[in-house]
Amino acid sequence: MKTYLECFPCMLRQALEAACMADADVRQQRTILNRVMGLLAEVSVDSTPAETGYHVHRIVREMTGVRDPYRLVKEEATRSALQLLPRLREIVDQANDPLEQAARIAIAGNIIDLAPGIQFTLEATLERVLHQPFAVNDLETLRQALSQTESILYLADNAGETVFDRVLIETLEQPVIYAVKGGPTLNDATREDAIAAGLEEVAEVVSTGSDAPGTVLEFCSLAFRQLYDEAEVIIAKGQANHEALGEGDRRLFFLLQVKCPVLGREIGVKPGSIVLQQS
Amino acid sequence: MKTYLECFPCMLRQALEAACMADADVRQQRTILNRVMGLLAEVSVDSTPAETGYHVHRIVREMTGVRDPYRLVKEEATRSALQLLPRLREIVDQANDPLEQAARIAIAGNIIDLAPGIQFTLEATLERVLHQPFAVNDLETLRQALSQTESILYLADNAGETVFDRVLIETLEQPVIYAVKGGPTLNDATREDAIAAGLEEVAEVVSTGSDAPGTVLEFCSLAFRQLYDEAEVIIAKGQANHEALGEGDRRLFFLLQVKCPVLGREIGVKPGSIVLQQS
Numbered sequence: 023m024k025t026y027l028e029c030f031p032c033m034l035r036q037a038l039e040a041a042c043m044a045d046a047d048v049r050q051q052r053t054i055l056n057r058v059m060g061l062l063a064e065v066s067v068d069s070t071p072a073e074t075g076y077h078v079h080r081i082v083r084e085m086t087g088v089r090d091p092y093r094l095v096k097e098e099a100t101r102s103a104l105q106l107l108p109r110l111r112e113i114v115d116q117a118n119d120p121l122e123q124a125a126r127i128a129i130a131g132n133i134i135d136l137a138p139g140i141q142f143t144l145e146a147t148l149e150r151v152l153h154q155p156f157a158v159n160d161l162e163t164l165r166q167a168l169s170q171t172e173s174i175l176y177l178a179d180n181a182g183e184t185v186f187d188r189v190l191i192e193t194l195e196q197p198v199i200y201a202v203k204g205g206p207t208l209n210d211a212t213r214e215d216a217i218a219a220g221l222e223e224v225a226e227v228v229s230t231g232s233d234a235p236g237t238v239l240e241f242c243s244l245a246f247r248q249l250y251d252e253a254e255v256i257i258a259k260g261q262a263n264h265e266a267l268g269e270g271d272r273r274l275f276f277l278l279q280v281k282c283p284v285l286g287r288e289i290g291v292k293p294g295s296i297v298l299q300q301s
Numbered sequence: 302m303k304t305y306l307e308c309f310p311c312m313l314r315q316a317l318e319a320a321c322m323a324d325a326d327v328r329q330q331r332t333i334l335n336r337v338m339g340l341l342a343e344v345s346v347d348s349t350p351a352e353t354g355y356h357v358h359r360i361v362r363e364m365t366g367v368r369d370p371y372r373l374v375k376e377e378a379t380r381s382a383l384q385l386l387p388r389l390r391e392i393v394d395q396a397n398d399p400l401e402q403a404a405r406i407a408i409a410g411n412i413i414d415l416a417p418g419i420q421f422t423l424e425a426t427l428e429r430v431l432h433q434p435f436a437v438n439d440l441e442t443l444r445q446a447l448s449q450t451e452s453i454l455y456l457a458d459n460a461g462e463t464v465f466d467r468v469l470i471e472t473l474e475q476p477v478i479y480a481v482k483g484g485p486t487l488n489d490a491t492r493e494d495a496i497a498a499g500l501e502e503v504a505e506v507v508s509t510g511s512d513a514p515g516t517v518l519e520f521c522s523l524a525f526r527q528l529y530d531e532a533e534v535i536i537a538k539g540q541a542n543h544e545a546l547g548e549g550d551r552r553l554f555f556l557l558q559v560k561c562p563v564l565g566r567e568i569g570v571k572p573g574s575i576v577l578q579q580s
Binding site for chain 1: 306307309310311313314317327330331334335338339341342346
């Protein structure tokens with residue numbers, strides 16, 4: 023997906039929020055906004071929002087000197103999600119279709135996304151997503167793909183959401199490689215966040231080698247790209263991965279909540295939709 | 302109120318929406334956004350959002366050559382509001398306190414504001430505002446001020462909202478001067494919009510002489526400033542007038558809905574609040 027002009031105000035808001043998270047004072051916030059506006063004035067609309075976001079959050083980290091502005095927020099998200107873990111497992115245990123319920127849970131966790139600037143409560147979101155009809159539903163294709171694969175590459179999204187991913191991974195029979203960001207960006211999960219959520223107990227945690235939000239392949243390490251190229255089934259969480267990853271790669275299954283009108287238009291669904299989509 | 306950094310993304314969104322309203326193509330939209338970002342990079346945080354908005358919407362009009370991008374939207378807003386007029390009058394007729402109900406109606410109409418980018422339906426807003434507790438309630442001070450004045454200056458806000466203002470004006474005993482913008486800006490009411498809403502039947506319609514959103518006094522005509530200086534009681538509608546007009550002028554009564562968190566923080570109330578506040 024390309025960067026639309028509607029993404030510009032959103033990027034500017036994200037930059038300001040990230041600057042505040044990094045405890046920048048007002049003068050520093052202003053300098054950051056001005057630099058981000060300079061970036062936006064030059065950015066190619068052919069770059070994806072994930073690439074643009076990469077540069078935006080890099081500016082904030084560089085100018086504040088704060089390596090991980092969202093550290094505390096991410097830790098709190100993981101803590102809150104872990105409190106829900108027994109209940110999430112119970113839901114899957116009691117399900118007629120454990121894969122569907124676990125996929126819904128993983129999608130519910132995708133609400134923990136600080137990019138679109140929406141308010142949420144975890145419990146209410148979980149209730150909603152467990153019962154909401156899918157706007158795009160390729161569950162049966164995913165089920166079939168899973169029945170024929172030896173292993174699964176799972177592209178993580180945000181800290182805290184990791185716990186919801188863990189529940190889905192626990193229902194999968196094959197070994198899972200869980201790919202997190204190579205460094206802090208927005209509230210995306212890093213290795214540290216994945217470990218705090220217990221992902222090492224259920225998957226092999228690897229790094230994309232990049233600190234872009236979403237999996238921007240050209241920014242990723244060679245080692246990760248090799249993993250990616252060899253994968254048979256790829257579960258890609260969240261908006262940024264949908265924005266970043268090419269269309270038409272049938273190995274890819276996107277699991278996400280649509281939290282912005284631009285991506286909604288791109289997919290052809292309304293904001294608030296839940297999506298399980300084969301690329 | 303000064304322009305906060307949180308206003309920057311909002312201004313950028315407004316510029317894009319106004320450019321779309323003016324049927325600008327994507328290339329033109331981009332040029333407009335870049336020029337607005339150049340403006341924002343330079344703008345003094347001591348200027349009010351109304352002043353900044355003035356420059357933003359001027360850029361859109363100049364670069365598209367469309368004098369009144371919101372013309373059709375404004376006409377539609379006035380038509381919808383006029384359909385409600387009989388019901389609005391009935392509410393006041395049946396009220397124990399006609400002034401309070403008419404003030405609530407005028408405040409309900411303030412939802413027709415295309416600056417903050419919120420969705421609304423007129424009927425649901427009316428129901429809500431008729432019953433919602435005031436977050437700031439200086440109704441009794443207004444009542445007293447009205448009992449002692451010979452005339453009232455009424456600063457209009459948006460097209461369509463004008464119809465709701467008309468209902469309040471019909472309950473006032475004194476002659477009312479109704480001040481509209483000197484030219485199109487956002488969906489603010491101009492003389493043309495006020496006439497379409499029937500305001501000439503109940504008030505003397507004058508122009509501020511300025512096409513800034515909100516009443517930015519230094520941009521207004523000398524004739525209007527004289528009217529303003531001589532006024533005994535001033536009813537000022539909407540966020541932009543609250544942002545633009547100085548604090549502590551006890552002649553001023555602000556009637557508005559709080560539709561953005563920045564103004565909410567400034568007044569000390571939550572977004573969604575209804576406010577009847579003496580300055």
